[in-house]
Amino acid sequence: MLPFATAIALGALLLFLVQPMLGKFILPWFGGSPATWTACLLFFQLGLLLAYAYAHALARLRSLRRQVAVHLGLAALAAAQLAWQMWTWHAPLLPGPGLAPGPDGGAPALHVLGLLAASVGLPYLVLGATSPLLQAWFHRAAPGRSPYRLYALSNLGSLAALVAYPFLLEPALGLASQGWVWASAFAVWTMALSASARAALRPASGPAPADPPARAAEDAPPGAGRMLLWIGLAASASLVLAAATNQMTLEVAAGPFLWVLPLGLYLFSFVLAFAEPSRYPRRVMLIALPVVLALSAAALWKGPSVGIWAQVAVWSTCVFACALCCHGELHRLRPAPRHLTAFYLCLSLGGALGGAFASLAAPWLFSGLFELHLGLGATAALVWLALLADRGGPFHGKNGVFARVGAALLALALGGALVAHAQRWSGEALEASRDFYGVLRVLELDADAPALHRKDLFHGLIRHGTQLLGPGRRPEPTTYYGPRSGAGLALQFHPRRLRGEPLRVGLVGLGVGTLAAYGQAGDTFRFYEIQPRVAALAGGAGGHFSFLADCPAEVQVVLGDARLTLARELAAGGGQGYDVLLVDAFSSDSIPVHLLTQQALALYAAHLAPGGVLGLHVTNRHLDLDPVVRAGATPLGWRVGRVDAIRSEATNFSRWMLLEREPALLAGLGAARLLVEPDEPRRVRPWTDDFSNLLGALK
Numbered sequence: 001m002l003p004f005a006t007a008i009a010l011g012a013l014l015l016f017l018v019q020p021m022l023g024k025f026i027l028p029w030f031g032g033s034p035a036t037w038t039a040c041l042l043f044f045q046l047g048l049l050l051a052y053a054y055a056h057a058l059a060r061l062r063s064l065r066r067q068v069a070v071h072l073g074l075a076a077l078a079a080a081q082l083a084w085q086m087w088t089w090h091a092p093l094l095p096g097p098g099l100a101p102g103p104d105g106g107a108p109a110l111h112v113l114g115l116l117a118a119s120v121g122l123p124y125l126v127l128g129a130t131s132p133l134l135q136a137w138f139h140r141a142a143p144g145r146s147p148y149r150l151y152a153l154s155n156l157g158s159l160a161a162l163v164a165y166p167f168l169l170e171p172a173l174g175l176a177s178q179g180w181v182w183a184s185a186f187a188v189w190t191m192a193l194s195a196s197a198r199a200a201l202r203p204a205s206g207p208a209p210a211d212p213p214a215r216a217a218e219d220a221p222p223g224a225g226r227m228l229l230w231i232g233l234a235a236s237a238s239l240v241l242a243a244a245t246n247q248m249t250l251e252v253a254a255g256p257f258l259w260v261l262p263l264g265l266y267l268f269s270f271v272l273a274f275a276e277p278s279r280y281p282r283r284v285m286l287i288a289l290p291v292v293l294a295l296s297a298a299a300l301w302k303g304p305s306v307g308i309w310a311q312v313a314v315w316s317t318c319v320f321a322c323a324l325c326c327h328g329e330l331h332r333l334r335p336a337p338r339h340l341t342a343f344y345l346c347l348s349l350g351g352a353l354g355g356a357f358a359s360l361a362a363p364w365l366f367s368g369l370f371e372l373h374l375g376l377g378a379t380a381a382l383v384w385l386a387l388l389a390d391r392g393g394p395f396h397g398k399n400g401v402f403a404r405v406g407a408a409l410l411a412l413a414l415g416g417a418l419v420a421h422a423q424r425w426s427g428e429a430l431e432a433s434r435d436f437y438g439v440l441r442v443l444e445l446d447a448d449a450p451a452l453h454r455k456d457l458f459h460g461l462i463r464h465g466t467q468l469l470g471p472g473r474r475p476e477p478t479t480y481y482g483p484r485s486g487a488g489l490a491l492q493f494h495p496r497r498l499r500g501e502p503l504r505v506g507l508v509g510l511g512v513g514t515l516a517a518y519g520q521a522g523d524t525f526r527f528y529e530i531q532p533r534v535a536a537l538a539g540g541a542g543g544h545f546s547f548l549a550d551c552p553a554e555v556q557v558v559l560g561d562a563r564l565t566l567a568r569e570l571a572a573g574g575g576q577g578y579d580v581l582l583v584d585a586f587s588s589d590s591i592p593v594h595l596l597t598q599q600a601l602a603l604y605a606a607h608l609a610p611g612g613v614l615g616l617h618v619t620n621r622h623l624d625l626d627p628v629v630r631a632g633a634t635p636l637g638w639r640v641g642r643v644d645a646i647r648s649e650a651t652n653f654s655r656w657m658l659l660e661r662e663p664a665l666l667a668g669l670g671a672a673r674l675l676v677e678p679d680e681p682r683r684v685r686p687w688t689d690d691f692s693n694l695l696g697a698l699k
Helices: 002-032 033-058 064-089 110-142 148-172 174-201 211-217 224-251 258-273 282-305 308-332 338-366 371-389 400-425 486-493 513-517 532-536 560-571 598-606 626-636 664-671
Strands: 430-437 438-443 454-459 461-466 506-509 526-528 554-559 578-583 608-617 639-645 654-660
Touching: 002 033, 002 110, 002 174, 002 258, 033 064, 033 110, 033 338, 033 626, 064 110, 064 608, 110 148, 110 338, 148 174, 148 258, 174 639, 211 526, 224 258, 224 308, 224 338, 224 371, 258 308, 258 560, 282 308, 282 371, 308 371, 338 371, 400 664, 430 598, 438 532, 461 513, 461 664, 486 513, 486 578, 486 608, 486 654, 513 664, 526 532, 526 560, 526 654, 532 608, 560 578, 560 598, 598 626, 598 639, 626 639, 626 654, 639 664, 654 664
Parallel strands: 506 526, 506 578, 526 554, 578 608
Antiparallel strands: 430 438, 438 454, 454 461, 608 654, 639 654
16 A cells, blocks of 8 residues: 555645645735635636546546556656746746736636646646545555545645645745745655556455455445435535635635635545544534534624634634535445545535635625525535435434434524525625625614714725715715824825825725825825725715715726736836825735735835835734834835824724835824834744745734
């Protein structure tokens, strides 16, 4: 077993190291949207589906030598692709800048799929096919031994990769170095694959043991009903994984740590379920699963009041419990080894269907993250069906009727709670919409209190803009942009404003356009916004918000990712010459990391006029970004000040970092005691486009 185990474990390690690495690399090209990882997951699931289909077709060839020749030839082609990338791209696997999205953005999810196919498509296909193919070869070489334990080993290698990436590889190496390490390890893997091929071609050590008569019935090809159940169980586990990960990253931050944690637990469930003997504690899980599903429903009802660690714990536990139940039942329903490639093909098809629904279908079908509700309900229903299919399970026998009735009642209660939550979410909103970049809702609140009557724009669960509706209060700046906020101070007390001169202002992130409340005649306010629906709402669609329409300044709105757009503007005609540039781009509570790197700061500096001020909005419940900004700005010659604005009737607490090269504004704010010094400054490594560490920024 040793050569097979080595090739399978190393292949799985590479297969899952490349996922967070490439996801992190392309994340800035798509505005740091959490949906970027969902699209990445879909690509990797589709890649596994194609790989398992290829393995299933190849394993049906009678000639083992022909199978070996085809697979080794494909591995050689994959190695040649990596060698070509070394010469033409910045590093192996990492796409060149020519593949970045264009100004119109197009269809982001499809662009992600195309990028990943060009970067790692062929190597991923070869690696993905290795586990089922080598298990089939091992079964031919040692027909008396079960190959399914190799599947557990494969998932153990995948799990090791997901633990190693955020804790070892990401903190130590930049993305380019990671690409070179991965390509070198791929070369080692090809040697391990060759050793496995030689072992497979040796004659079997002895005759295959005769199957008992009872086994002959089990060797019959699986029926359509059984295969549909395999697909359904795999799809529901995959859907819960994608939806719960999206839920977490939308409310915290998009990055490898929160990507690999649920994915690692998902893979660990495979390790437990497919060990020999299986470590799936069925009786315990049939009690635990309803409890976990109830906690998940409660977390949805509580919403943003649930803290970061509680959210991570609930959704990680949810992914693990759902995946373990689904995969444990799949192991119980597994076929005889000679049908294992068909079995794995069904599993990969189910995984791809779940991922495709979360990434492609759900944003079109739902106005909220309701695929999570669907995944939780589907898990309960399909585990119930799997128990019905098992004649030796708890749904049969003298107490089977009571068990079936109890499970059905629990499933109905869960479904009712999830439907009620979805209706409440949608029913509260004047308008709700969703796209690749997030979930938007417009709510009208406190209609019976004229002083507080307002409309809010929510992105996910976080308020991203408010306009008061009381008499004479519509022009007031609210939420994170009040007169005492860092943004408000920069716009009111910039030296040009104090001299009565007009300002040229750049704003990354539009919201409802609140900062336009500071515009005066002669000013130019140029907003950069990646989400078209946000631009429409701020521009007056639906009659909800009027900051832009009421602004006496010249207002411009530019659609597209701000960093890519600013880079194109710089290349086309030089900097914009902004007196104030304010960066305030969020996806719910998640701050796009690529807007805080040293390269981003250098780009902002190129667009500032002499004496210009840069403001970075870093208000966040979960991440301490003050040290990150200071670490990146100080080596570039910026002076840094922090402004914390307390909550008031119309404003929220906000934290802004203000940066200047000629600290005229900071000197005035410091003299007025409006700047805050960090109590215990932490020393952190500056973030760059090649290196960032979200785990180190957690509060």
